[in-house]
Amino acid sequence: MIEIHDVTKHFGKVHALAGASFVARDGHVTALLGPNGAGKTTLLRMLVGLLRRDGGTIAVDGVDPGKDPMTVRRSIGFLTDQFGLYEKLTTREYLRYFGQLNDMDDAALARRIDEVTELLALGDILERRAKGFSQGQRIKVALARTLLHRPRNLLLDEPSRGLDVMSARALRRALAALRADGCCVIMATHVMQEVTNSCDDVIVIAGGRTVAQGTPQSLCERTGIASLEDAFVKLVGTEEGIAV
Amino acid sequence: MSGRAKFVVVFVKELRETLRDKRALGMVLLFVLMYPMLVGGVLQQQISRALKPEKEGIELTVIGAARAPTLMTQLKQKNVNIVDAGPMTEEAITALLRTQKTAAVLRLSDTYGDDYRSMRPARVELWYDSAADSGRKVGDVEQVLRSYSRTIAGARLLAHGVSPATLYPVQVQKYDTGTSASRSASVIGTMLGMFFIPAFFFCLSTAVDSTAGERERRSLEVLLAQPAHTRDLVLGKWLAASCVSIVGLTLELCIAHAVLKYLPLEEIGMSWRLSWLDLLLVCATSLTLPLFAAAFEIALSINARTFKEAQTTASFAIMLPIVPVIVVPMLNLNTAAWMYLVPVLSHQTLLREMAKGQAVGVLPFVLTFGASLLLALLCVAFTQRRMQSDRYLMSI
Numbered sequence: 171m172i173e174i175h176d177v178t179k180h181f182g183k184v185h186a187l188a189g190a191s192f193v194a195r196d197g198h199v200t201a202l203l204g205p206n207g208a209g210k211t212t213l214l215r216m217l218v219g220l221l222r223r224d225g226g227t228i229a230v231d232g233v234d235p236g237k238d239p240m241t242v243r244r245s246i247g248f249l250t251d252q253f254g255l256y257e258k259l260t261t262r263e264y265l266r267y268f269g270q271l272n273d274m275d276d277a278a279l280a281r282r283i284d285e286v287t288e289l290l291a292l293g294d295i296l297e298r299r300a301k302g303f304s305q306g307q308r309i310k311v312a313l314a315r316t317l318l319h320r321p322r323n324l325l326l327d328e329p330s331r332g333l334d335v336m337s338a339r340a341l342r343r344a345l346a347a348l349r350a351d352g353c354c355v356i357m358a359t360h361v362m363q364e365v366t367n368s369c370d371d372v373i374v375i376a377g378g379r380t381v382a383q384g385t386p387q388s389l390c391e392r393t394g395i396a397s398l399e400d401a402f403v404k405l406v407g408t409e410e411g412i413a414v
Numbered sequence: 415m416s417g418r419a420k421f422v423v424v425f426v427k428e429l430r431e432t433l434r435d436k437r438a439l440g441m442v443l444l445f446v447l448m449y450p451m452l453v454g455g456v457l458q459q460q461i462s463r464a465l466k467p468e469k470e471g472i473e474l475t476v477i478g479a480a481r482a483p484t485l486m487t488q489l490k491q492k493n494v495n496i497v498d499a500g501p502m503t504e505e506a507i508t509a510l511l512r513t514q515k516t517a518a519v520l521r522l523s524d525t526y527g528d529d530y531r532s533m534r535p536a537r538v539e540l541w542y543d544s545a546a547d548s549g550r551k552v553g554d555v556e557q558v559l560r561s562y563s564r565t566i567a568g569a570r571l572l573a574h575g576v577s578p579a580t581l582y583p584v585q586v587q588k589y590d591t592g593t594s595a596s597r598s599a600s601v602i603g604t605m606l607g608m609f610f611i612p613a614f615f616f617c618l619s620t621a622v623d624s625t626a627g628e629r630e631r632r633s634l635e636v637l638l639a640q641p642a643h644t645r646d647l648v649l650g651k652w653l654a655a656s657c658v659s660i661v662g663l664t665l666e667l668c669i670a671h672a673v674l675k676y677l678p679l680e681e682i683g684m685s686w687r688l689s690w691l692d693l694l695l696v697c698a699t700s701l702t703l704p705l706f707a708a709a710f711e712i713a714l715s716i717n718a719r720t721f722k723e724a725q726t727t728a729s730f731a732i733m734l735p736i737v738p739v740i741v742v743p744m745l746n747l748n749t750a751a752w753m754y755l756v757p758v759l760s761h762q763t764l765l766r767e768m769a770k771g772q773a774v775g776v777l778p779f780v781l782t783f784g785a786s787l788l789l790a791l792l793c794v795a796f797t798q799r800r801m802q803s804d805r806y807l808m809s810i
Contacts, residue, residue, distance in 0.1 A: 212808070221807055256633065
């Protein structure tokens with residue numbers, strides 16, 4: 171469960187966040203929608219305790235990332251569109267590296283690597299170095315890394331950017347499994363179809379503020395517009411930040 | 415808890431990546447071998463030049479030698495080997511000089527004997543190739559001709575009742591205090607400093623790749639979101655890069671030591687009186703130089719967005735510690751305590767003093783070790799602060 175209330179942040183004279191508030195519930199996939207520069211990245215980096223907020227409150231399972239970032243980070247899986255693989259490490263070495271950074275002991279780590287390998291069908295690339303991996307293989311390895319330490323909360327920053335159909339399906343399946351498992355998933359995205367297909371809840375932010383939160387249907391009803399895309403445009407007042 | 419400190423986890427991973435980077439390892443190997451070999455080669459050349467007998471005979475081709483037997487005797491006495499030649503054209507002389515078989519060609523004019531006897535200036539032509547490396551020999555021949563001419567003039571004046579001393583209102587006596595040792599001192603001083611420069615190259619690839627490279631590939635964002643303190647990340651990366659450089663520098667110094675011990679340096683007035691124990695001490699004192707080199711490069715790379723940008727910046731910055739190594743020996747300064755506070759210059763000065771075989775004392779070792787360590791820690795502190803700043807975290 172991730173709760174943020176009236177969070178503000180400015181860089182010099184620029185107000186990146188001007189009072190964002192929302193709740194992302196366990197067992198829900200929550201989409202974070204917003205045009206470029208709306209403050210999505212700032213928000214995600216604040217949730218893992220990288221950036222300090224100027225005001226407001228943030229609680230990740232009741233813990234403030236500003237006060238205890240290490241505890242919060244241990245409960246978070248963080249996936250970005252670049253996946254962050256190391257070319258010269260094998261998949262197993264890559265997973266071990268992040269497992270150790272997440273304070274997992276060797277026995278638990280070995281067990282867990284076996285589990286995610288089976289879950290994501292990584293068997294054939296487990297001992298291979300990441301150099302030359304296809305985009306699909308890359309996201310699978312990155313997903314394995316994200317899930318390795320059994321985080322209760324997942325932050326996905328445009329995870330589907332540049333994915334082919336097969337990889338996108340793999341991602342969608344993983345999301346469904348996490349939701350069924352009772353995890354809290356926040357996904358920043360530009361892809362409306364993804365929101366309609368995978369998300370239970372939508373948060374729209376623009377200009378550093380939350381302009382709407384609700385199910386995709388409720389947003390359409392509220393704006394009186396049938397398609398989510400058009401509803402989004404009406405809510406933020408711009409077409410920027412949409413991909414189909 | 416795994417019981418493993420986080421910085422060790424990062425250290426092991428960065429080192430593993432470096433060991434798999436063939437280009438980085440190739441560069442380390444190149445510098446490990448290249449510097450000692452280069453310095454060894456240059457010194458060897460100086461030694462063989464110094465060992466060449468100072469006064470080997472000068473080959474002089476003379477046209478019309480029979481016209482001036484006294485002059486020929488004079489030349490022979492001054493260690494000039496005379497090769498008698500028949501009449502030659504100008505082209506033939508030029509061609510002969512180009513072969514460098516003779517230092518110069520002396521042509522006596524046909525009327526030499528008559529002119530000499532009737533006390534008119536007797537013409538002698540000295541042909542030489544100033545582009546060839548025989549300037550000193552030509553000078554020697556000229557010297558003989560001049561002194562011969564002066565002796566004859568003196569004798570003639572004497573015959574007319576005039577003292578030959580009137581010919582020399584000023585008497586010049588030359589003293590050359592230069593020895594081959596003092597000439598090569600500044601060159602060798604610079605060379606010793608050059609041994610330490612590779613410390614900056616050994617770690618370059620690791621330092622740049624683990625910071626700017628990771629940022630460029632966007633894996634830094636994920637790494638920073640892990641439950642590890644920035645301190646541990648910086649520490650691990652710093653120590654990994656330093657480790658590569660420490661191994662490289664130690665190996666290189668050992669090879670350099672072996673090369674310098676092998677060469678007969680006394681022949682060029684230089685000495686290398688270091689024992690292997692002394693070398694061990696130098697290596698131990700130099701441990702902090704790689705620490706500084708890596709910290710310095712990481713501090714620079716952290717601001718770069720790409721590997722290439724960081725590499726360029728760092729390569730330029732490496733010039734900084736090289737400058738004093740080249741400039742200070744040129745200034746011919748006496749060894750002073752401040753020299754032990756400047757990285758690389760301090761190592762150079764220390765090694766030079768030790769090479770003389772004198773007792774150096776403890777202070778230079780402490781200053782050399784401490785100055786680099788202090789700068790390294792400052793660079794690391796800067797990097798850590800920078801990586802925790804909002805501005806940096808928003809730009810990764």
